[in-house]
Amino acid sequence: MNSLSQRPGMKRRILALCLAGIAGTGFCMAEAQATSPFLIQESGFVPVVLDNQYKPSFTPPPPSFTDYRARRAPAAQVHISFNGSSCRGTLAAWPAEAMTSFQYASDIWASLVNSTVAIEVAACWRTDLSTSNLGTTSTNLVQDPPNAPVKNTYYPLSLSNHLAGTRLVPTVPDMIVDINGNSNWYLGTDGNPGYKVDLVTVVLHEIAHGLGFIGAFTVSSGSGSLRFPNPAIYDRFTADGSGTSLLSYPSPSTALGSVLTGGGIYFTGAAARKANGGLSVKLYAPSTWVSGSSYTHLDEGFNSTQNAVMTYSIGFGEAIHTPGPVTSGILTDIGWQLNLTEPPFAPANLTASGLSSTQVSLTWQDTSTNEDGFRLERTLRSSVSWQLLVSLPAGSASYVDATAAAGTGYLYRIQAFNQAGSSSYSNLAEAVTTSNINYAYKLYLPSVIR
Numbered sequence: 001m002n003s004l005s006q007r008p009g010m011k012r013r014i015l016a017l018c019l020a021g022i023a024g025t026g027f028c029m030a031e032a033q034a035t036s037p038f039l040i041q042e043s044g045f046v047p048v049v050l051d052n053q054y055k056p057s058f059t060p061p062p063p064s065f066t067d068y069r070a071r072r073a074p075a076a077q078v079h080i081s082f083n084g085s086s087c088r089g090t091l092a093a094w095p096a097e098a099m100t101s102f103q104y105a106s107d108i109w110a111s112l113v114n115s116t117v118a119i120e121v122a123a124c125w126r127t128d129l130s131t132s133n134l135g136t137t138s139t140n141l142v143q144d145p146p147n148a149p150v151k152n153t154y155y156p157l158s159l160s161n162h163l164a165g166t167r168l169v170p171t172v173p174d175m176i177v178d179i180n181g182n183s184n185w186y187l188g189t190d191g192n193p194g195y196k197v198d199l200v201t202v203v204l205h206e207i208a209h210g211l212g213f214i215g216a217f218t219v220s221s222g223s224g225s226l227r228f229p230n231p232a233i234y235d236r237f238t239a240d241g242s243g244t245s246l247l248s249y250p251s252p253s254t255a256l257g258s259v260l261t262g263g264g265i266y267f268t269g270a271a272a273r274k275a276n277g278g279l280s281v282k283l284y285a286p287s288t289w290v291s292g293s294s295y296t297h298l299d300e301g302f303n304s305t306q307n308a309v310m311t312y313s314i315g316f317g318e319a320i321h322t323p324g325p326v327t328s329g330i331l332t333d334i335g336w337q338l339n340l341t342e343p344p345f346a347p348a349n350l351t352a353s354g355l356s357s358t359q360v361s362l363t364w365q366d367t368s369t370n371e372d373g374f375r376l377e378r379t380l381r382s383s384v385s386w387q388l389l390v391s392l393p394a395g396s397a398s399y400v401d402a403t404a405a406a407g408t409g410y411l412y413r414i415q416a417f418n419q420a421g422s423s424s425y426s427n428l429a430e431a432v433t434t435s436n437i438n439y440a441y442k443l444y445l446p447s448v449i450r
């Protein structure tokens with residue numbers, strides 16, 4: 001028994017439910033789990049579906065991942081238990097390459113999500129899933145974990161642990177990720193899956209569900225309802241096209257069923273909206289409720305965008321190695337802090353030296369791994385007014401300014417930039433071009449250089 005359960009008033013019953021399966025797999029059944037101080041629901045299985053189309057594309061990992069691999073510690077520890085004791089169904093041994101890909105996708109999340117507590121993932125290589133089902137995730141949900149900002153609400157266990165600062169239910173993984181061992185996987189990590197299905201993309205997708213991209217509404221025989229006694233934190237942010245919270249609808253009701261299958265439901269959290277050009281984020285809401293696909297994915301309009309990883313299906317050739325800003329926004333709204341794209345670090349050790357009467361040679365140290373480029377600026381030393389001299393591509397470390405005037409003193413500075421903003425400036429470097437006029441005449445020039 002967890003020691004927390006001995007605190008008065010803390011002992012509660014645990015339940016475990018399931019979120020829907022994909023077309024053909026149906027609902028997971030409710031089942032009981034061991035006694036714990038926290039009420040737990042198992043979210044159920046949210047799958048990603050095979051889209052039988054060839055959709056070649058590659059979206060690279062986010063800047064946080066590049067930085068993490070270059071020099072940073074991860075923002076979260078993710079512990080993966082391959083075919084661990086929480087796995088269900090028929091299992092086969094994980095191919096070594098598949099474990100590498102799973103780890104790679106986990107590392108992307110570990111670079112993005114700040115968690116005070118290690119995230120425990122059970123990874124199951126299953127051979128009993130239907131052909132169209134590439135993978136599914138079930139997530140344990142905790143009602144009102146310590147420090148949760150919104151009450152009467154279920155939080156994903158991983159986020160609950162983070163908020164509480166401790167692992168609340170040590171016997172239960174935060175999420176169970178099932179991978180269909182019979183699918184036509186591409187097991188590399190280079191985002192070049194050809195005519196296969198990119199495993200990294202699917203794992204990235206599944207872990208997003210596990211972190212809380214998951215809701216608690218369902219529809220049965222036209223009637224919509226909340227499956228749990230309280231909403232999940234995700235449900236606190238969903239609304240119809242008029243901005244009316246779905247939680248305002250009676251549950252169960254045909255009105256709720258209609259809106260959940262009406263093609264017009266939205267995630268309205270501030271961070272998600274900000275990442276979506278100020279607009280509420282349209283969710284997948286086909287006219288026929290599809291358990292595990294409807295409501296807990298982005299609308300199909302996000303296909304072929306940097307947010308495509310959280311659409312309900314993945315095609316052959318589709319490699320999306322970033323959650324994208326919208327999904328990152330959704331996870332931010334539900335309570336995670338993510339390392340979204342940060343401005344690069346400032347270039348260092350800028351040097352400038354006059355090469356001739358018109359040329360100044362510049363060098364600097366590129367100290368960042370996530371820059372999109374550099375902006376080199378110049379001013380006359382005699383009258384400081386900074387002007388952009390040139391924009392240079394990422395990875396640049398030298399430049400020759402061939403537009404200088406003879407016998408003139410200049411100051412230079414440089415900054416790196418990316419989509420999140422600009423670094424601070426480097427040190428200033430100064431140089432004087434050589435004179436191309438005779439010495440005697442130069443003596444009569446006003447001194448612009450000391």
Ligand SMILES: [Zn+2]
Nearest residue numbers: 046047048312
């Ligand atoms: Zn999914």
